[in-house]
Amino acid sequence: MPLLNQTVLVSIGLLLAVWTVGAGWFVLEARRRARRGEAVQRQARRLARMIDEAPALPLLVRADGRIEGPSRLAGWLGLDAMPGYLSELDAGEHGLDEVELSRLMDAVRRAQKTGAPFRLALMPRGGTRSIAAHGHLADPQVSPGGAALVWFFDFSESEAELVKLRTETSAAKADFAGLSGLIEAAPLPMWFRGPDFKLRLVNSAYVKAVGAASADVVIAEGIELIEPVDRLSAAQVARQAASRMVPIERSLLATIKGQRRALRVTDLPLGDEGVAGYAVDIEEMEELIRQFRRFREAQREMLDTLSAGIAQFDDKRNLVFANQPFLRIFSVPQAWVVDTPPFDRVIDRLRDAGRLPEVRDFPEWRRERQSWFLAREPKEESWHLSDGTHLRVVGQPMPDGGLLMIFEDRTEQLQLSATRDTLLRTRTATFDNLFESLAVFAPDAKLQLWNRRFAADWGLDEEFLATHPRADVLLNQIAPQLKRPAQVGTIAQVIQGATLERKQRSGRLMLADGRHLALAGVPLPDGNGMLTVLDITDSQKAEQALRERNAALVEADAVKTRFIANMSYEFRTPLTSIGGFAELLQSGLAGALTEQQNDYVAAILSSVERLGEQIENVLDLSQSEAGTLPLKQEKVEVFPLLTQVVQERAERLSAARLTLDLRGDRSAGSVIGDARRLQRAFGQLVDNAIAATPEGGRILVEASRKRGAKLQVVVSDNGRGMEPAILVRALEGLKVSADGKSVERRQGLGLPLVRQVIEAHGGTLELMSEPGLGTSAIVVLP
The missing domain is CATH 3.30.450.20 (PAS domain)
Incomplete structure (x- = not known):
């Protein structure tokens, strides 16, 4: 009994121990499972939360049409709650309409049967939301039996963006097409270079400029419009523009359609895409600039020729031009104008030089003149300077904001x-x-x-x-x-x-x-x-009296001329007798004469010869004045005639110790006239020269043929000479005194007869004389 009890007790103890251990294990396992369940629940809640926050929402569609999905998806579709079946997504005014739902259901069935994925774009009723549906066959672990899993994406914002992008793309395409057409139709050459800086695009103007067949030929052969400048080709300049990321603009010459034209070429970097370029023909503008410069230079040269002072100020109120009259009026040096001083400095300088009118308030006066730059009409005023100068000042505003001031010196005009x-x-x-x-x-x-x-x-x-x-x-x-x-x-x-x-x-x-x-x-x-x-009543009476008197004088002059002519002929007979008897006495027919008697006879013969010459002169002069002087018309060699005249006066020249120089030869030619009277005329000129030349003097007789086939004879001496007034009186028949400074009635007729003889032969006589230098007689015969 005790053994049994002991065994029983042991057994019971073991059982209790085992139960205790098992209970503990069960307790521990239960706690472990509880903790795992809580973790799973937390994870499920986290996943549910993530799904709620996710941009895509799932919808599980089973084979029998039942659906499972989050309530958020119902909101996307415009429903208050998720329905139980797919067909219930059409809720009248909300959800999907028949067409959209039919498309979705067909796609789901296809995916459930064939496993083919699908993509749809859905638009729920009553809203602007756009939903994308991406569906495929569900994993068996998710839902066995051929269920389909559909993911819904809300791309409303993306759709708006896509619409916007589509619109912008369409507009961009239209703009690009318009821009391309504009570039193609542009009259100036335009081109585009790629990243390798080779030509990729050129317009028609470029093709025409280089004379190519087409744009493809230009691009294929790389035909450049711009020639290398300073050893830099057009592509190298484009490379510089791309590396610096700044446009490069330059002006140069290029051949356009076979003509050299001035161009302004611009290379525009376009980032990594390449470099665009265009060329503007500025030949006409350059020509206009050259014409403007020439016009401005011509205008300024013209302004320098004006008598009015001109000062031109630019839009910055600096003096850019002043003409010469302005510099002269205001005593301003040209170098000062080159510095382009401002208007204030110009006014101050004029004031310091005393070339402005006196005013009480000079600063205010200067401000008033500065307002001329902004005036709409010309301003005009008068400046009275302290030195008596009177200036008319006009301020003409220029279209470019400058001012043209005109200063007209009216001092002389007022005087x-x-x-x-x-x-x-x-x-x-x-x-x-x-x-x-x-x-x-x-x-x-x-x-x-x-x-x-x-x-x-x-x-x-x-x-x-x-x-x-x-x-x-x-x-x-x-x-x-x-x-x-x-x-x-x-x-x-x-x-x-x-x-x-x-x-x-x-x-x-x-x-x-x-x-x-x-x-x-x-x-x-x-x-x-x-x-x-x-x-003229009184003068008419006096004129009538003068006419009567003149008629009487003319008649008396005619009587005088006839008397002189008759007396000349009457004097010749007794004079010839006296000369003949004197020659007989000289020859000794009446007996030998003493030396004194011979001298008397020689004196008689000399007087007879001289008186005969004077009678001939009086007769010729009277006939000449009456217009009845007879002239022979014969050929007269002039130089031999002059030689004879000089030889006849050789003794007188020697006695007076004078030197006579005869120049010329027979090349002087001949004239048609009366040799005897020409010899007497030239002899009279030589006699006058001998009489006017002091001892040791020189006389020149020269004959030459002038241009125009006229003969010229000059008789000159280095004697005392005469005053011009005395020379005129000598031609009138007055005798010149020994000093050549006065005249008296001369014996004989001399120069007046010479002049009439020369004029009767169609020639002229001119006397030239200078006191102390001598006299020259110039005879010109045809």
């Missing part, structure tokens, strides 16, 4: 105006005190000016003349005072000739009271005509 006023008053006073009647008529025949004598001579009223009547009205008032009123037309012709025809005309009239008037019309420089009327 001339004052002088003109004085002259007008003097003219009026002179007109009124002349003995002639004066009247000035305009081209329209209106009376402009008249003097008091004009009104008095014609008996006209001053009030009538003050109306400046026309000539026809005035002549109607004058006509009754004429002896023959029809002669008023003579006055009209004189006025018309002076005003319209610009010719001088004259005439004479007789008044009814017996007075005689002389008319004259004179064209005036201002286009008017002046009528002068002079009372």
Whole structure:
């Protein structure tokens, strides 16, 4: 019993121990499972939370059509709660419409049967939400039996973005198409280079400029429009623009359609895409610039020729140009203008030089002139300087904001105006005190000016003349005072000739009271005509008396000429007898003569010869004055004739210790005339030279043929010479005194006869003399 109990107790103890251990194990396992369940629950809640926060929501569609999905998906579909079946997603005004649901159900069935995935875009009713459905066959661990798992994505924002992108893409395509068309139609060459800086795109203008067949040919052959400049090709310049990431603009020459043109070329870097470029033809602009420069230079050269001073200021109010009159008026050096001083400095300098008018408030005065830059109309004023200079100043605002100032020196003009006023008053006073009647008529025949004598001579009223009547009205008032009123037309012709025809005309009239008037019309420089009327009644009487006296004198001169001619012939007979008897006595027919008697006879013969020459001179002179001098028409060799004249006077030249130089030869030629009278004329010139030349002097006789086939003979000496007035008197037949400074009645006829003989042969005689240098007689014969 005790053993059993002991065994039983042991067994019970073991059982209790085992139970205790098992209970403990069960307790521990239960706790472990509880902890695992809590972890699973936490994980499930976390996964559910993640699904709620996920951008995609799942929908499990079983084979029998039942569905499982989060409530958030119901909100996306516009439902209050998820329905039990897929077909219930169409809830009338909410959920999917029939078309959308049919598409979804067909896709789900296809996926359940074939396992083919699908993608759909769904638009629930009554909203703007866009949902993308991506479905496939579900994993058996998720749902066995051929269920389908559909993931829904809300891409409403992405759809809006896609719409926006599509719109922008469409607009970009349209813009690109328009831009491409614009570039293609652009008249200037344009191109695009890729990252390798080779041509990738060119427009039609580029193709035409290089003369290529097409753009493909240009790109394929790499035909460049721009030639290398400074050893840099167009591609290298584009590379520089891309490396610097800044546009490069340059001006150069290029050949466009076979012509050299000026271009402005621009290379524009476009990031990693490449470099674009275009060329603008600036040839016309360059030509305009050159023309503008030439115009400006010509304008400034023209401004330098003006008498007015010109100063030009730019839009910054700096002096950019001043012509020479400006520099002269204001004593400004050219170097100072080159520095382009501002307007204020220019005014200050003019003030320091005393070339501005005196003003009380100079700063205010200067500000007023600065306002001329902003004026809309030209400003004009007068400057009276301290030295008496009067300037007219004009400020012309320029369209570019600058100012052109013109300084006209009117000092002389004002002086001339004052002088003109004085002259007008003097003219009026002179007109009124002349003995002639004066009247000035305009081209329209209106009376402009008249003097008091004009009104008095014609008996006209001053009030009538003050109306400046026309000539026809005035002549109607004058006509009754004429002896023959029809002669008023003579006055009209004189006025018309002076005003319209610009010719001088004259005439004479007789008044009814017996007075005689002389008319004259004179064209005036201002286009008017002046009528002068002079009372010549007394002069007419004196003229008639002079005519009668002149007729008597002419008759007396004719009687004198005939008397002299007759007396010359009468003197020849006894003179010839005296000479003949003297020659007989000299020859010894009457017996031998003593030495003294021979001297007397020689003196008689010399006097007879001289008296004969004087008689011949008187006869020739009288015949010449009467126009009856007989001249032989024969060929006369001039140089031999001059040689004979000189040889005949060899003894006189030797006795007077004079030297005579005869120049010329037979090349001087001949003339047609009277040899005897020409010899006497040249002999008289030589005799005059001998008489006027002191002892030891020199005489020159030269014969030469002038241009135009005229013969010239010069007889000159280095004697005392004569004053011009004395020289003229010598040609009139007066004898010159020994000192060459006075004249007296000479014995013989000399130079007057020489001049008449030379002129009778169609030639001229000219005397030239300088006191102390000698006299020259120049004879020109045809």
